[in-house]
Amino acid sequence: MLFFKVFRIQRKEILELVFLFFGIIVIGCQKQRTPRALVIGIPADARTLNPLLSTNSIDQDIQEQLFLRLLQEKPELNRFAPELAKRWESGANRRKITFTLRSDVYWSDGVPVTAEDVAFTFRQETNPALGWILQSQKEMIDSVIVVNDTIVTFYYSKYYPYQLTDANEGFIIPAHVLRNLPAEAWKTTLFNKTPVTNGPYRLKKWMRQQAIELEANPNYFRKGFPKIKHVLFKVVSDASVRLSQIKNGEIDILEGVSVRQIGHLKRKLGVHVASFPDMAFGFLGWNERDPLFRSRKIRQALAMAINRKAIIKNIFGDYAIPLNSPVLPQFWAYCDTLRPFPYAPEKASEIFAREGWREVNGSGRLEKNGKPFRFELMTNFGNPARRDLAILIQAELKKIGIDAHIQLYDWSIFLDRFRKGDYQAVLSAWRVSSKLDLRSFWHSESIKNGFNRFFYRNPEVDSLIDRVAKMPDRNQAKKLWWKLQSLIYLDQPVTFLYVPDxxxxxxxxxxxxxxxxxxxxxxxxxxNWNRDAF
Structure with missing residues (x-):
């Protein structure tokens, strides 16, 4: 609900009230004396508001406003503060954690949030029929038992360092709404579009391919919050239009601005730029079901053909660093001695020749059995840096006779094709969680329900992933983590590119x-609003 303090109504105010009466909210904080809605620019629409079905960061950023987790993770990561759970304690044998929940948290339909919601959420997260994308992070939790409405206990197969992190992974969903929903109905339930929620905001309106409008939850347990009462996630697929709208005040905040624009934006009055190392990595992925990319030697040669350092500097300037490992440098187990494949196009050409790919009659292109080395490089619209990166990679590969045809897809089509494995090569980036976890990306079991969409298989890698996950001593585990990184890097299921800011x-x-x-x-x-700006 919007409240107004009116001293003198003039024609302008009457027109504004008429607009509000018909549900039109004035947006953009620069053009009005008092704020209406915080406008967040996003490059694509959400696909679902159901936490168990989402697979991308846009969905998850919006769900972060609608749903609670058990705990709130602190910025230093793997350290926690109370949220739905007000306290927790480990058992004497360190194989159980008991959470005591707040009793003043309610779903948006007025039903109290209870321990049964926590247990129900766990059962659905581990339900193979639903195939939650992070199901592997619950593998060492044997059961979740309700003690009473406000007490719930997690039982583990053994002690390991990420017990609390695993318990906290995922948003809590309402048992009373979804309990009787069969697995086959989850993808079509109205909950995906109009969820019952318990977070700081609740859904007000979803205008497909335009905006998702949120309003403050009046029953949010943190009294006095949220400070900003209305939020609009505005879909603007064209990056240049997003940039224009942040300049003129139609958008108030956005991510993912081209680094070429940062200098100009910093000089623009009323606009601020913030940056920090991201929990994400960019990659060029190879579909190993495609005959072109089944050979490890071919994938290694492709890495040698690309001058990663130069093109990353060209696209990102000082706002990204090259990545040589499946583990980000922010993690304690990162192997800083891993030697990257050098930029060596001549050596790459030699490897291709040994694999049967040779230039024919001075054509400038590689062929084998009369067929050229040609493939489609898939990426998404709305990301100029990624598009420019694809063009530079295309040029690098052309130098050694490889024809990479760039294909840009709308976000939803891109995600569908990537998820189904309906591609040859893909240029993308992934945000990672705070848990040091390679299972979701590189274990063969994650081909079906996980992020291993490259169809990468290595039994030794699978075995090491299984072993290190259960090792409580970091010093003992570190050697295995380093070996694991080396194996994956040598296999090159993707060409690891960069860690962005x-x-x-x-x-x-x-x-x-x-x-x-x-x-x-x-x-x-x-x-909160900067009241001095209005």
Whole structure:
């Protein structure tokens, strides 16, 4: 509900009230004396608001505002503060954790949130028929038992360092709404579009391919929050239009601005730029079901044919670093002695020749049995840096006779094709969780329900992933982590490209917002207007 303090109604105010009466909210904080809605620019629409079905960061950023987790993860990661659970304690044998929940948290339909919701969520997260994308992070939790409405206990198969992290992974969903829903109905239930929620905000309106409008949850347990009462996630697929709208005040905050624009934006009055190392990595992925990419030697040669350091510098400037490992440098187990494949196009050509790919009659292109080495390089619209990166990679590969045809897809089509494995090569990036976890990406079991969409298989890698996950001693585990990284890097299921900085642009109407490594909007409920800007 919107409240107005009116001293003198003039024609302008009457027209504004008429617009509000018909449900039209004035947006953009620069053009009005008092704020209406915080406008967040996003490159594509959400696909679902159901946490168990989402597979991308846009969905998850919005769900962060709608649903609670058991705990709130601190910025230093793997350290926690109370949220739905107000306290927790481990058992004497360190194979169980008991959570005591708050008793003043309610679903948006007025039903109290209870321990049964926590247990129900776990059962669905581990339900093979649903295929939750992070199901592997619950593998060492044997059961979740309800003690009473406010007490729930997690039982583990053994002690390991990430017990609390695993318990906290995923948003809590309402048992009373979804309990009787058969697995085959989850993809079509109305809950995916109009969810019952318990977070700082609730859904007000979803205008497909235009905007998702949220309003403050009046029953949110943190009294006095959220500070900003209305939020609009505005879909603007064209990056240049997003940039224009952040400049003129139609958008208040956005991520993913081209680094070429940062200098100009920093000089623009009323606009601020923030950046920090992201929990993400960019990659060029190879579909190993495609005959072109089944050979490890071919994938290694492709890595040698690309001058990664030069093109990353060209596209990202000082806002990204090259990545040589499946583990990000922020993690304790990162192997800093791993030697990257050198930029060596001549050597790459030699490897291709040994694999039967040779230039024919001075054509400048590689052929084998009369067929050229040609493939489609898939990426998505709305990301100029990724498009430019694809063009530079295409040029690098052309030098050694490889024809990479760039194909840009709308976000939803791109995600569908990637998920189904309906591609040859893909240029993308993934955000990772705070848990050091290679299972979701590189274990063969994650081909079916996980992020291993490259169809990568290595039994030794599978075995090491299984072993290190159960090792409580970091010093003992570190040697295995380093070996694991070396094996995956040598296999080159993807060409590891870069770790970007997260670049965030926001207008002066926001009082300096607090950001979090896991999501720009993690602390959105704490943000407030800069009243001096109105």
């Amino acid at each position: 997260r670049v965030i642009v926001y207008r002066n109407c926001l009082k300096k917002p607090i950001f979090h490594p896991l999501s720009t909007y993690y602390y959105l409920y704490k943000w």
